[in-house]
Amino acid sequence: MxxxxxxxxxxxxxxxxxxxxxxxxxxxxxxxxxxxxxxxxxxxxxxxxxxxxxxxxxxxxxxxxxxxxxxxxxxxxxxxxxxxxxxxxxxxxxxGSKRVHRAKDKEDLIGALMSDKVGIFKEIWRLLLFAAQIGVRERKRIPLGAIDSGKGIDQSTFGNCPSWPGVCYLMTLVEENSSDALSGSADAEDRRIVVFQEYANGGLAILQEHFQDRNIDLDAVITFVSDRTKEGGQEIDLDLSI
Structure with missing residues (x-):
């Protein structure tokens, strides 16, 4: 199609x-x-x-x-x-090569989730992958708005994750329902990055709302994931390493 x-x-x-x-x-x-x-x-x-x-x-x-x-x-x-x-x-x-950005209004949340109190997200790419999966699950895709261009992440940083760039291909393939998303062209790559960024921003928005009146620590993140897993009718053995 x-x-x-x-x-x-x-x-x-x-x-x-x-x-x-x-x-x-x-x-x-x-x-x-x-x-x-x-x-x-x-x-x-x-x-x-x-x-x-x-x-x-x-x-x-x-x-x-x-x-x-x-x-x-x-x-x-x-x-x-x-x-x-x-x-x-x-x-x-x-x-230059397309970099992965995040919205300025999520910086405080990102800092809190990457703190030692949580201890899961040692690098920003781990957190963005986690957030993007939340965004996809909840079908929440939000344009970034204001960004700090100096904080853009080189795609090579994601090379430590075995599922990158496959996750981008899959997200865009589902979003566009077209094999054009698999093209090696600069435009197709740009679209894939935009889809990833906007789903990650959507996931961060969900996390931001959830933790608005809650402390952010490891137990709170585990509870957040567990609650959403139960909503989907699944019980899983949580391993939050990415």
């Missing part, structure tokens, strides 16, 4: 039909005219704003802090321009 067209796919096709550049109004009109994407907003008047926000997330010169994947567009006076393939590759190469 092929991947469902995204709002970015629609914007690319619209800009191609416009000769490579156009205003937001022109891009939106082409998308509607050619039935390229179903916005599904409760208020149709919100659709252009949604389009504008999502295009900016794929702009190489946007000042947003929630960019996702490889850039596809560039902001120009009065609208947007479609990047060529060589421009995309040049931008990706200049930015």
């Amino acid at each position: 092929s991947r469902q067209p995204t709002i970015w796919d629609a914007a690319v096709k619209a800009l191609e039909s416009l000769g490579g550049s156009g205003s937001l109004t022109e891009i939106f009109s082409k998308i509607i005219e050619n039935d390229l994407y179903e916005f599904g907003t409760a208020n149709p008047a919100d659709a252009p704003h949604v389009l504008d926000t999502e295009i900016k997330r794929k702009c190489r010169n946007s000042n947003r802090n929630d960019h996702t994947g490889s850039p596809l567009f560039e902001q120009i006076k009065g609208g947007y321009r479609l990047l060529s393939e060589s421009e995309i590759q040049k931008t990706v190469k200049a930015s």
Whole structure:
């Protein structure tokens, strides 16, 4: 089954039909005219704003802090321009290999879970893998929002885990329901990292809410895992080493 067209796919096709550049109004009109994407907003008047926000997330010169994947567009006076393939590759190469990030608003929680009082998560990659699995189980995927780019984790750090990068492939394969997720292209890798980051952020949000009024120590983490295991109708011998 092929991947469902995204709002970015629609914007690319619209800009191609416009000769490579156009205003937001022109891009939106082409998308509607050619039935390229179903916005599904409760208020149709919100659709252009949604389009504008999502295009900016794929702009190489946007000042947003929630960019996702490889850039596809560039902001120009009065609208947007479609990047060529060589421009995309040049931008990706200049930015270096994709790093794994986490949201700034989870830093206190991360510090507490990595403390000696818990003693399970000796490295950040262990905690992010744990959180991502919680996010997937609870179907909670949250964009990162504000990040500290200096705290991005090189993917090689995850090389100590035998299930990496397989876990990324599986998460994205299920999320997109398409074998495109297994591609070795830069865009496919970017999508896999985004899926992992957002599920990890969702898992951290669940942990953050759970421990809002509780002490964080080893027993509390074990109880958290045990309670969710019982909810799934399973009883397991807990081994929290990752």
